[in-house]
Amino acid sequence: MAKSTQSTSPVSITGILGELLITAGVLVMLFLGWYVWLNDIVTGSVQQGAAVDVQRELQQEWEDDLATQPEPEPEETTEPGTPLDPPVAVAPAAGESWGALIVPRFGEDYVRAIGEGVDPATVLNSRTLGVGHYAETQMPGELGNVALAAHRNTWGGAFSEVGELQLGDNLYVETRDGWYQYAFRGLEYVWPSGVEVLLPVPQAPQVEPGEHILTLTTCNPRFSTAERMIAYAVLEDWHPRSGGAPAEISGLVEASSR
Amino acid sequence: MYAALWRVLPGPLAVRVLIVLVLVASILLALVTWVFPWIAETFLQQESVVESMS
Numbered sequence: 001m002a003k004s005t006q007s008t009s010p011v012s013i014t015g016i017l018g019e020l021l022i023t024a025g026v027l028v029m030l031f032l033g034w035y036v037w038l039n040d041i042v043t044g045s046v047q048q049g050a051a052v053d054v055q056r057e058l059q060q061e062w063e064d065d066l067a068t069q070p071e072p073e074p075e076e077t078t079e080p081g082t083p084l085d086p087p088v089a090v091a092p093a094a095g096e097s098w099g100a101l102i103v104p105r106f107g108e109d110y111v112r113a114i115g116e117g118v119d120p121a122t123v124l125n126s127r128t129l130g131v132g133h134y135a136e137t138q139m140p141g142e143l144g145n146v147a148l149a150a151h152r153n154t155w156g157g158a159f160s161e162v163g164e165l166q167l168g169d170n171l172y173v174e175t176r177d178g179w180y181q182y183a184f185r186g187l188e189y190v191w192p193s194g195v196e197v198l199l200p201v202p203q204a205p206q207v208e209p210g211e212h213i214l215t216l217t218t219c220n221p222r223f224s225t226a227e228r229m230i231a232y233a234v235l236e237d238w239h240p241r242s243g244g245a246p247a248e249i250s251g252l253v254e255a256s257s258r
Numbered sequence: 259m260y261a262a263l264w265r266v267l268p269g270p271l272a273v274r275v276l277i278v279l280v281l282v283a284s285i286l287l288a289l290v291t292w293v294f295p296w297i298a299e300t301f302l303q304q305e306s307v308v309e310s311m312s
Contacts, residue, residue, distance in 0.1 A: 019259045030286075034294050035302070118307045125299065134307075149307045154298065195308050217308050225305040 035154060036223070043127055043156035047112055050128035054097050054113040055256040058176040062241050065176070086212075086238035088141035089175040091133075095122040099140070101131050101148065102172040102179075102249050106161045109252055114173070118149045125151075130158040137198050137215075140173050140180045144200035144209040152218040152229070159218035162231050163187070171214060171233050172249055178240040179249070182214040182233035189220060190228050197230045211235070 092098045094117040102111045115122070115129035123132040131150040138144035150158035169184040190197055197217065200209035212235030220229035239246050245253035267274040 016259045027289075030289065031294055031297065034290060035298060038290070039294070039298075120303065121299075124307075132307075154302075190308065192305060192308060197308055219305055225303075228308050230308075 039154060040157045040160070043130070044158070046127045047130040047156045047158065048109070051100050051111040051113040052256045055100050055111065055174060055253065058099065058174060059241070059257055061176040086141045086180060086235075087177045089139040089177065091135070091139050092116050094119065094135065095129075097129060098133075099173055099175040101158075102174060102252060103161075103165075103169075104248055105165055105169045105184075109255070111174075111252060111256070112150070112158045114148060124149065125155045127156075130156045134198055138200065138209075140175060140214075141177075141212070143212060145198060145202060145213045145215055146173070147198045147215040147217065149217045152220065153223050159216055160222075162216055162218050162229055165231055170236075170246075170248060171216075172246070173214065174253075176241070178238065178243070179246055180212075180214075180235060181237040181239060181246060182212075183236045185232045185234055188230040188232065190230055192225065192228055194228060194230075197228075202230075202232065 089098060095115055097113040097115050099114045100111050101114055104110070112131045113129050114131045114133050115126065116133055117123050117135050118132035123129050131148050133139075134147040134149065137147040140146050152160055152162070165184045165187070167184060167186070171182045171184060173180040173182070188197065188203075196203045196205065197215055199205060199207075201207040201211075202213065202215060214233040214235070216231040216233075218229050219225055220227040237246070244250065264274070264278075267277055269277075
């Protein structure tokens with residue numbers, strides 16, 4: 001019976017210490033699992049849902065505009081035939097969303113809301129945004145460079161697949177006016193201080209812009225902050241909302257309006 | 259420590275197991291909702307923007 005009294009005896013210091021250490025180990029493993037895996041899945045899908053809401057709002061705004069403005073005005077801006085003279089999107093206040101980024105290569109239903117600014121707390125780590133627009137760069141429709149930033153990993157990792165882009169892949173920026181269609185051109189790797197990628201003509205100071213460029217910046221390598229990976233795309237086409245979404249993403253856009 | 263906690267729990271085995279499960283679930287939920295995001299934002303900021311070093 002001595003044995004059973006021993007097993008119920010007061011616990012030893014080493015016993016408590018051992019259990020605390022095991023607990024700490026389990027907590028660290030849990031955190032890492034959450035950090036590199038679970039958080040991206042959960043935050044990613046929440047951001048996806050929020051982006052669909054933004055798409056719905058854009059559609060609604062456009063419909064409201066049609067209703068309040070006299071017919072001819074919006075009709076004229078949506079006249080096809082001037083594919084490379086799209087309307088200029090209006091920049092909202094910092095932290096607000098003005099559009100959505102749709103990239104079929106990142107996944108069939110990939111869409112993320114674009115927030116104004118690249119503040120980590122309010123935009124890049126946000127569960128409703130995730131992609132940020134460098135406020136000092138141009139807006140879609142303006143000659144120059146539309147630069148976007150997002151995490152490669154963690155906080156939804158909106159740009160985790162940037163390295164998978166292939167020449168000619170389409171990237172769409174949806175605003176309330178319609179869809180700006182950009183074609184992927186190439187990748188570049190720079191140091192974190194390489195702000196020249198944000199210039200109206202990337203890496204070319206003092207040059208007048210003659211093209212509409214879309215630039216994505218994210219961190220490289222994965223889970224590191226040592227370098228930045230830059231993806232460039234050039235405006236290929238412009239699809240006014242009155243003409244409907246381009247075929248490649250029409251399914252996704254229809255799903256958002258339901 | 260955990261053995262002592264287990265003995266403190268009231269009721270038959272099934273009730274104890276249920277209490278433990280609820281406790282573990284709520285601790286996990288609290289970790290994922292508040293603790294882990296705080297650690298990540300405070301100590302492990304992932305930079306994805308380019309900016310001039312000033």
